[in-house]
Amino acid sequence: MSTASTRLPEGRYGRSADERADRKLKVIGAVLGAALLVLVGWFAYYYVGGNKISAQVIAFDPSSTAVKVHLEVRKDKDASGYCTLRSQDADGTEVGRADFRFDQRSSRIDKVVTLRTTARGTTAELLGCHAD
Template sequence: MDHSPTPETQAAPPASPPVAPPAGRYDRGGDRDADRKLRVAAVVCGVLFLGLVAWLGGSYLLRETKLNGTVPTFQAVSDTELQLQLSVRKDDGTAGVCTVRSQGADGAVVGQSDFRVPAAGSSYDEVVTLRTTARGTTAELLGCTPDEE
């Protein structure tokens, strides 16, 4: 039996020490500066975004609190009329318009109208009549908008 070394059992040549890259060629100092600039830019963008969200949310809430309306009850009086109770909570001295619509059994809009809300008082509760083109099965408050000041 031959005990001579085969290519599989030959000893590997001794490992040479790793060769270092040329000095200054792969410097990480520039990457650190770029990373810091990106972090600063991301923080600035994040703060601006949060400020925008806070401003939009605040203006939405302030706008919505001037006139808050509901339609607690309604009744179809005929095929062409719907009576509904319009309840609005508001600041004293704030006038505006509330838009109400009605839909028929098939989901089609059969009536829509704007109702004036007077400036006097801090609430407005009134039974109003909405004219329809067919029998209304819903009464939906689309929204209330205060008058321009």
């Protein structure tokens, strides 16, 4: 005994619905993948190459009314901007916050700045730097 095939002949009736759906999914996946690559590239440029000023806290010296902070700032020679510092007391309460400008025409600046506080600060934290 032989059994009859219930499959349609290949190519006779066009694409199946599954093949059309697979093609749509591939196109949608390619578009979403390209959009993701553009987004990742934009974030990489902004965070790696877009910031023209950066700094780090080298040391700090607290007192009852202020914290002296030694900052090392790196920037493009032409760039100007500011860095935001804050200080907290032993409980973690913020006791001082200020912006310090850096307009010098130098690519590396070592500077000691004074952050005034409302109580004795036990930390000196660099919150970030921003170019103008």
